[in-house]
Amino acid sequence: MTDILSAPILTVEDLSVEFGATRVIENLNFSVAPGKTLAIVGESGSGKSVTSLSIMRLAETMGASYPSGKIIFSGPDGETDLLSASQKQMRAIRGKDIAMIFQEPMMSLNPVFTIGDQIAESLILHEGMRKADALIEGKRLLEMVRLPDAGELLARYPHQLSGGMRQRVMIAMAMACRPKVLIADEPTTALDVTIQAQILTIIRDLQEELGMAVIFITHDMGVVAEIADDVVVMWKGKKVEQGPVKELFANPQHPYTQTLLSSVPKLGSMAGEPFPKRFPIMLMEGGVPRLVGSEHIQNTARYDEAPLLSVRDLVTRFDIKKGFFGGVTHRVHAAENVSFDIYRGETLALVGESGSGKSTIGRTIQQLQRATSGNITFDGRSLSSMNRSDQQRLRQEIQYIFQDPFASLDPRKKIGFSIAEPIRTHHLINSEKQIRIRVDQLLERVGLTSEHANRYPHEFSGGQRQRICIARALASNPKLIIADEALSALDVSIQAQIINLFMELQEEQGLAYLFISHDMAVVEQMSHRVAVLYLGQIAELGTRQQVLETPTHAYTQRLLSAVPVADPTLVRNHAMLKGEIPSPIRRVGDEPAILNRQEIAPGHFVAQAC
Amino acid sequence: MARFLINRFLQTIFVIFVVTLVVSFAIRLTGDPALMLAQGAGSVSEDDLARIREGLGLNQPFLIQYADFLRGFFTLDFGRSFLGGTPVSQLIGAALPATVMLAFAVMFVSIAVSIPLGIKAAVSRGKWADQAIRIVSLIGLSFPNFWLAIMLVLLFSITLQWLPPSGMDGFASFLMPAFTMGIILTATNVRLVRTAMLETLQSQYIMVARAKGLSENVVLYKHALRNCAIPLVTYFGLQFGGLLGGIVVIERVFNWPGLGTLAFDAVGARDYPVLQAVITILSMLIVGVNLLVDIVYGLIDPRIRTE
Structure with a gap:
């Protein structure tokens, strides 16, 4: 650590972050060296995004305060504690020394300004360039992230670009002033895998070229394995484990890291298996990991019958x-x-x-x-030959479960009502009492309890909501x-x-x-x-x-x-x-x-x- | 975009046509102007009334009267007032600038005041500045404007004698009518700007703009304001219509020599040509402003322009 080359450029010491009275990050420590990539992994609510926004001192705009800690940035002019810097000092550092890429490329660019304007903005601000020069530099930056027709792109608006292209524009924008530290907050989560692979390659190449330190925030262990040198695992606002990537994957110490790694499906891990398989899952219960379920081969397909x-x-x-x-x-x-x-x-x-x-x-x-x-x-029945009542029946026998479990539940209806709705629509059960019994059974079947029927969707976590959607789909005996x-x-x-x-x-x-x-x-x-x-x-x-x-x-x-x-x-x-x-x-x-x-x-x- | 605008333009013409047709028809249901004109002339025979009607062209079938009106409309000849026989175009020519100046003054001041206040409220959401702005705007919203107008006249014209109580005569005469109409508008607009701004400030590109190191004013007035301008401009356009409607009352109270006063008098006298012309001009103003809003959309938002 005393070596000049590996001396950290950014060190987070004992950082705690609060929103109101809720502490979302507790006594966090880590550091990152130039040319290295530190991955911060964790699930939703682990505090990983708040960490990145705190380094930028942007968490304040969302109402955060910092009861303890230091964030030391070792810039060309010596060390600065970002937590005690004024917002004016921070504005000189943001976008110049520390740049950030965000998760949703579709929403990261301002829809009403051209790509050129948005890239030039940083250069004009931090490098004191004139607009014309900034645009020439902008074109070079777009070529650097391997966007074709860079010159023409400058005059385009964000909505004319695909998600992958927008994320590359974001990277070009972040690179504009050759930052010493790049914070990438789930930069590829919203992208297709082939585009994700391109973006990761670009980030890695630029890092090598500029010697940047990269803090890479993600929930995807696959991406971590590809890109990280070191890994910090966060859980409920705390760092539970830290280590070099290979060591951490080979020999996870903390139970949470163990459960996290065991839950990740690895492509290729089922080579040679003819059937799908259920695996036991490691769950954290009161801080102790516990295996649930058993291995089971899923040989359920009835290829001997006519297709459904x-x-x-x-x-x-x-x-x-x-x-x-x-x-x-x-x-x-x-x-x-x-x-x-x-x-x-x-x-x-x-x-x-x-x-x-x-x-x-x-x-x-x-x-x-x-x-x-x-x-x-x-x-056995053709859809085109069906009359209305047959088609209605088909809607009962085929059920749909959507990606977003929040958007697919009516926020003003208790979930018991939502689950009973298909039963009532298709007149599957007529007595209210029987319907209630059926809803309770369904809730229990998907791992919830009958008391949950009287609650509203916002009272549930994402996983529970998806269970509710499954219960609703099952309600019509599909x-x-x-x-x-x-x-x-x-x-x-x-x-x-x-x-x-x-x-x-x-x-x-x-x-x-x-x-x-x-x-x-x-x-x-x-x-x-x-x-x-x-x-x-x-x-x-x-x-x-x-x-x-x-x-x-x-x-x-x-x-x-x-x-x-x-x-x-x-x-x-x-x-x-x-x-x-x-x-x-x-x-x-x-x-x-x-x-x-x-x-x-x-x-x-x-x-x-x- | 060009197609969109042509489309809107054709719609605008159609709307004005329908409005004039409905208005011309509806006015004629309100009663006989000949009776009004003959009032106070002692005994009036049916023959006298018929002669008055013939003189005003009211003996013709409705469609012919309407066709005459349309023809006049295109040559800017709206006929003559039933009262006194002044050419209607002359009456309008005098009243229109007064109303338009007042309306635009009100809109301009209201927008200029409500945007910074709304943004300030949004940025300091939940803090005292936000609370204060919201409470004051609620108070502003709660005054009926005719009552406010009378109170202002009592205070500034009668008691203090600072401002003229009525008429249009120089800058000072604008203050009370503009303030009366402006206060409710501004109170609404502050809340509107606040809501639109709060939503825009949640956007990720705002966080990105801050992460670039841009100053808060650039973030708010450049990046955020232009994005929330679309709902605002839409609302301001609609508001302009409401404003022209509300102006009749205020013009009466301050005796403002505008279209509102003209229309008010014309209704009382069943002065068809004046009323038709005033309503046509008002509806043209309203649809014209909304057409302008559509053009502004395209200027603000490239997603509409490049469609």
Whole structure:
């Protein structure tokens, strides 16, 4: 530590942060050296974002106060304690010496100013440049984060850019004044994996070039394994463990770190297994880890029966961009000639990145969206030949679980009411007393208690809300549940519990799942078969083993290689990943080529290269 | 954007057409102007009334009268007042500037005052400055404006004799009517700006702007204000319409020589040509301002402009 090279540039000593009377961070210590990456990991509410905002002294704008601690920044002019600096001093440091990238690239850029204006702003402020020079430098910065047509981008507005491009603009903006410390707060969480891999590579390359210290805040252990030198694990506002990344992953000391690592599904960890599997979960109970459940093979799919759901040549397109006289000029080709079957007791995973059409397919099956053409058959009956009452019945037998468990529960209704709603809508049970009994059973089935029925959604955590959504879906005795990114908003430890709940329910009730996800590791654990979607078409379809162990389509291979794996000993190369995901929006008349599919092994279909 | 504006422009013309049609029709349901004119002339025979009607063109079918009005509208000839026979365009020409100046003065002062106050309230949410601004604005909202007007006249014109009680004569005469109308407007606007600002300040790009090291004034007045301008401009546009409606009362109280006074007198006398013209001009002002709001949208927000 006395060595000049590894002397820390930023040291947090005994930092405590309070909001009102609530202490959210307690006696936190860590430091980061130039050229090194420190990852701060933790689940929601662990205080990791407050830590980053406290270093920037921005937590005050949200009402924070600092009862104790120092944050020492060793700048060119000696040491400064950021906590005792004035806001005026801080303004000279923010954006110049310490820069920050935020989680939501879609919301990080001001929608009413051009990209050029927003990058130039920092340079004009901190470097005293004139506008014209700042724009020339801005173009150089955009090239540095490998954005094509940088010169032209300067005049564009944020809404004209994709999420990945916006995050690169954010990075360029943060790099403008060559900061000594970069704080990246979940910078890739909202992005697709292939774009995430690009962003991580860019951050790492720039760090090497500029010798920056990086504080990387994330909940994703895979990303930690890829990018960090050292790791700080936070839990309930406290640091519970710290160490070099390899040591921490190989030999976690604190029970919380152990449970966290055990909950993370690792892609590739189920190689050689023909069936999905439930695993015991480590839970923290009163600070002590405890194993819950047992290992169980999920051999539930009834391939001997006729398929429950058959989708044939499904095409779903939306008209957008109308011409001057109201004629359609562009369409979103969300699904193009998609065909697949789902059997009783089976989980079919639909994977792909944004714009691949995976949600549209789910919504079309649930009749939330009208198909342009194609045929959907459920339980032997064709959707197109159904009358209204049959279609209503179908809405009962197919249930949908959404990504955001908060937005999908009515905040003004008690959850008992929400769960009973499908029972009343479909007249499944008529006596109020019986309905109440059924709701209690459902709540207990998903791991809640009957007392919860009288509470409102805001009284529950994210994981509990998703359990409520599952109970509501089960209320109508469905045969098929479409789970659209239903686990994506949850912390890993909660996610692991919900995965097991899904699998237990499948075994008990013979449920089929259409599991829409971008998370390949969860898909590997849960699904019997996998369909990979690319621009609305199925690029590859096969059993879990076929698709994940012998990926054949170039896109499947690219997707799998981009997934960060929670194992720091793996050396990986993302050099092959370039460019954006192409847009599914096409001019009218410019129809996409329908890819031929080949069966390369029984049940393993691969589309020709795209 | 161009398509959007052309669309809006055509809508505007249609709206004005419908308004004039409805107004012309509805006025004629209110009673016979010939009776009003003949009042006080002693005994009036049915023949006299018929002659008066013929003289005013009221014996024609409604559609022909309306067509005449439309024709006049395009040549800026609104006919003559039933009372005294002054050309209506001349009456309007005198009254319109008075009303427009008063209305714009009120809007301008209200916006100029409410934006900094609203922002201050939003930034210091829950603190004393916010509480004070909110309480004062609530008090402002609670005054009926005609009552406030009378109290002001009592105090400043009668007791203190600082300001003229009525009429339009120089800057001093603007103060009381503008203040009376402005206070309620401002009270509403402060709350509106505060709400819009609070929402915008939650946005991540505000945090990003602060993280760049920008000063608080740049963050608030450059980054935040322009983003919350859209709902504000929309509301200000609608408010302008309400303002022109409310002006009739205030013009009466202060005897302001504007469109409101003109309209008030015209209603009493069933002076159709004046009333038609005043209402047409007012509705044109209101839709015109809202068209302007649409153009301003595009200037503020590139997402609309580049659509």
